[in-house]
Amino acid sequence: MFLNIFFTIVYILGVYYLIQYRMSIKKAVDLSKEALFPQTEEEYRGILIPTEYKEMEPLSKSTRSYKFVKWGTVVAIIVLLGLLIVILTTDFLGSSFFSMAYLFFVIISAIRHRGNLFILPKGIILQGRYFSYSRVKDYEVERIVRWHDLYGINDRMNFSYKLTIKVKGFFPLVNFVVVENEEHLEKIIHLLESGGVQGKRIAESTQQTTPNITTKP
Numbered sequence: 001m002f003l004n005i006f007f008t009i010v011y012i013l014g015v016y017y018l019i020q021y022r023m024s025i026k027k028a029v030d031l032s033k034e035a036l037f038p039q040t041e042e043e044y045r046g047i048l049i050p051t052e053y054k055e056m057e058p059l060s061k062s063t064r065s066y067k068f069v070k071w072g073t074v075v076a077i078i079v080l081l082g083l084l085i086v087i088l089t090t091d092f093l094g095s096s097f098f099s100m101a102y103l104f105f106v107i108i109s110a111i112r113h114r115g116n117l118f119i120l121p122k123g124i125i126l127q128g129r130y131f132s133y134s135r136v137k138d139y140e141v142e143r144i145v146r147w148h149d150l151y152g153i154n155d156r157m158n159f160s161y162k163l164t165i166k167v168k169g170f171f172p173l174v175n176f177v178v179v180e181n182e183e184h185l186e187k188i189i190h191l192l193e194s195g196g197v198q199g200k201r202i203a204e205s206t207q208q209t210t211p212n213i214t215t216k217p
Contacts, residue, residue, distance in 0.1 A: 053156075140202060141189070142164075156180060
């Protein structure tokens with residue numbers, strides 16, 4: 001009985017999360033048209049998104065990522081409902097409680113839009129969700145030089161900048177993007193600070209050897 005109640009609650013919470021996430025993406029698509037940054041194709045190309053570290057793309061209902069969230073949400077809810085029915089009507093669960101719980105988690109967490117960062121007049125869009133400036137805790141900038149965790153993963157990332165943004169909440173959100181161009185980074189920081197968001201730059205360690213390079217065009 002306890003397991004049935006547990007998985008019913010998990011299902012309800014999972015469906016709520018998926019629907020809320022889909023609505024957040026839809027709202028972000030509309031708000032992204034007001035973005036102060038990025039605006040140009042060059043600015044989009046200069047932002048690399050983890051974990052594949054591909055160039056950021058505009059938020060649009062015609063993109064593959066948006067369609068994946070849109071239809072993936074429907075499929076995930078149907079699959080989760082099917083699993084819940086099996087659990088409630090059979091003894092299939094047995095000793096596989098943790099496996100089934102993990103499967104629920106995997107299905108729910110699989111519905112993800114490609115990462116993004118948009119700076120708006122009154123807030124930001126981070127990973128497909130809108131946050132007002134009052135909810136943005138701070139930012140942090142690190143140069144990706146030798147011995148940095150991200151150094152060597154992708155040639156374009158070497159000597160670029162890791163920009164981490166922290167958002168307040170019951171479950172604090174910490175996400176980062178890689179900014180190739182220092183000029184773009186300065187523009188982002190200026191916009192964030194104009195919105196009241198403060199942050200810091202982490203100094204490069206004295207053990208790190210940075211070659212003589214010029215700022216990327």
